[in-house]
Each structure stands twice: as structure tokens, then as C-alpha cells.
Amino acid sequence: MARVVFLGGLGRSGTTLVERLLGELPGVRALGEVVHLWQRDVRDDERCGCGSRFSGCAFWRRVGQEAFGGWHTVDVDRVHALRDAVERTRHIPRLATAAEAPDEVHEYARFYARVYAAAATVSGAEVVVDSSKHSALAHVLRWAGDIDLRVVHVVRDARGVAYSWTKRVARPETDGADEMTRYSPGRSAMLWNAHNAAFGLLAKRGVAVHRVRYEELLASPRSELLKIGDFAGLRLLPSDLDFLGDGYADLGVGHSAAGNPMRFTVGRLQLRRDDAWVTSLPAKQRRLVGAVCAPMLRAYGYPLLKEETR
Numbered sequence: 001m002a003r004v005v006f007l008g009g010l011g012r013s014g015t016t017l018v019e020r021l022l023g024e025l026p027g028v029r030a031l032g033e034v035v036h037l038w039q040r041d042v043r044d045d046e047r048c049g050c051g052s053r054f055s056g057c058a059f060w061r062r063v064g065q066e067a068f069g070g071w072h073t074v075d076v077d078r079v080h081a082l083r084d085a086v087e088r089t090r091h092i093p094r095l096a097t098a099a100e101a102p103d104e105v106h107e108y109a110r111f112y113a114r115v116y117a118a119a120a121t122v123s124g125a126e127v128v129v130d131s132s133k134h135s136a137l138a139h140v141l142r143w144a145g146d147i148d149l150r151v152v153h154v155v156r157d158a159r160g161v162a163y164s165w166t167k168r169v170a171r172p173e174t175d176g177a178d179e180m181t182r183y184s185p186g187r188s189a190m191l192w193n194a195h196n197a198a199f200g201l202l203a204k205r206g207v208a209v210h211r212v213r214y215e216e217l218l219a220s221p222r223s224e225l226l227k228i229g230d231f232a233g234l235r236l237l238p239s240d241l242d243f244l245g246d247g248y249a250d251l252g253v254g255h256s257a258a259g260n261p262m263r264f265t266v267g268r269l270q271l272r273r274d275d276a277w278v279t280s281l282p283a284k285q286r287r288l289v290g291a292v293c294a295p296m297l298r299a300y301g302y303p304l305l306k307e308e309t310r
């Protein structure tokens with residue numbers, strides 16, 4: 001049974017950073033955002049984290065062979081139809097309360113379970129990491145009988161997340177042809193509440209969920225990473241974290257199939273908390289996000305100014 005660490009949280013919360021750090025640990029293979037693999041890789045042949053086109057990456061070729069007898073046999077339209085039918089935020093209440101899930105949920109989850117099992121076999125890793133983030137997918141995977149699912153829920157201050165969503169970011173895997181999505185602060189504040197609440201609900205349904213705060217991770221990467229390692233059932237030695245230095249991480253080549261541009265970083269990555277929002281997010285938007293997200297910000301231990309709670 002494949003042991004899967006699913007990295008969840010709203011985008012721009014630091015999931016890619018957590019994925020890159022986890023991917024450096026012995027016994028771990030980070031796969032990127034598997035939710036996007038079907039379209040961006042199997043169909044569009046975008047770049048793997050190793051720099052090769054998906055079809056040219058030996059690791060993913062072997063995974064496709066092992067999982068499906070080759071990626072060409074995968075019915076991507078069927079995967080998308082299943083995703084549209086079951087993997088939607090509005091379906092989470094039903095997924096979380098039903099005594100049994102519809103067949104489509106099981107069928108959709110099976111595509112992922114086969115990728116995870118094959119990736120574990122091909123890499124020899126004890127743990128595979130899927131950084132798909134989507135809370136609805138985590139709720140679907142709860143119904144996969146044949147994976148050992150452990151969810152790492154990455155939370156970042158909603159105001160930092162909101163500011164990040166307002167910035168323009170190119171997607172290098174499309175050679176500059178495309179930009180990452182942007183959201184208004186009001187929109188991202190609503191999404192922040194919904195997605196983070198969904199991971200709380202997952203924990204209530206008995207799924208193993210470990211919460212990591214982005215800010216704490218960057219304040220003490222070594223101890224936070226050791227805690228995640230424990231949660232993932234890895235028996236880490238202090239020397240396994242030697243790729244972490246004072247304020248940096250030395251990263252090797254990964255095979256992340258899709259996700260944030262940071263998946264292409266090789267070599268020294270500065271580990272610095274991005275607090276640009278404190279000075280750059282306009283006060284009005286900061287108050288809006290603070291007010292919309294106040295209850296959960298407080299629950300997660302984030303400080304709020306008085307005027308941000310009204």
C-alpha cells in the first residue's frame with residue numbers, strides 16, 4: 001500500500017516549498033501537483049521539474065508503464081469527466097458526510113492511487129508526495145481504499161496569500177506563453193476560508209492531518225521538517241537534514257510533474273519569509289481580508305490589528 005503525503009492548502013501558501021524540502025529527504029519522492037498531470041503532462045507534454053518534456057522524462061515514462069501499461073492508454077477525457085463530476089469544492093459536504101461514495105469517486109481516486117503506487121515502486125521511495133493542494137481532491141482520496149493517506153495542511157496568513165494572488169507570475173513550463181491565475185483579495189479571502197475549513201473537516205472524518213504554518217516553517221525549517229517526517233512515518237537522522245543551512249536549502253533535481261515555478265529550482269534556495277504584503281497590500285484590502293478571515297486567522301494563531309476584525 002503506497003504511503004501518500006498529500007500537501008493541501010490554498011495556493012500561494014507555501015505548498016511547493018514544503019514539497020521541495022520533503023523531496024530532499026531520503027525515502028521520499030515528490031511528484032508535484034498530480035491533479036494537473038492529466039492535462040498538462042499526459043496531454044500537453046509540458047516540462048517535468050527535471051527540465052525534460054514529460055514524455056522525455058525516464059522516471060515518468062516508467063511510472064506510466066507500471067501504472068497503466070503506458071500513458072497512451074489513459075483516457076484523459078474520462079479523468080476530466082470524473083473530476084468535473086466529483087472533485088468540486090461544492091461537493092465536499094456530501095463527500096464528507098456520505099456513508100458510501102458514488103462509483104465515480106472510487107473510479108477517479110483509482111487513477112491517482114495507481115500513479116502513487118507506480119511512483120513508489122519505480123522510485124523505491126517509502127513515501128510519495130502529491131502537492132495537488134485541492135481540498136476536494138483530498139476528500140476524494142479519503143475513499144481510496146488502497147492508499148495510506150496522510151494530509152499535510154499548509155496554512156499561511158490570509159493577507160500574505162491575498163497579496164500573492166494579486167501579483168503577475170509567468171509559467172515557465174509553457175515557455176512564457178501563459179501566466180498563473182490571479183484573484184482579487186476579496187475572492188482569495190473567501191477561498192482561504194473555504195479551503196482551510198475543508199481540511200479541518202477532513203481531520204474530523206478521521207483522516208490523519210498535520211498542520212504546518214508557512215511562517216513557522218520558515219522560522220525553523222529543521223524542526224518543522226522533522227515533525228512532518230515523523231507524521232509521514234519516516235525515521236529521519238539529523239544528518240538527513242544537512243541540505244538545510246542557515247537560511248537556505250540546497251536542492252537537487254526533482255521530477256515534479258506540475259505546479260509552481262519553484263519546482264524547477266536547483267541549487268541554493270534562500271529560505272526567507274515573504275512578508276511583502278505587510279507594506280505592499282493596501283490598507284483597505286488588508287482590512288477586508290482580515291475581517292473576512294478573522295475567525296480562522298485567530299484560530300490558527302495569527303495576530304490581527306483591532307481595525308482588521310471589524
Ligand SMILES: [Zn+2]
Binds near residue numbers: 048057058059256
Ligand atoms: Zn523528470
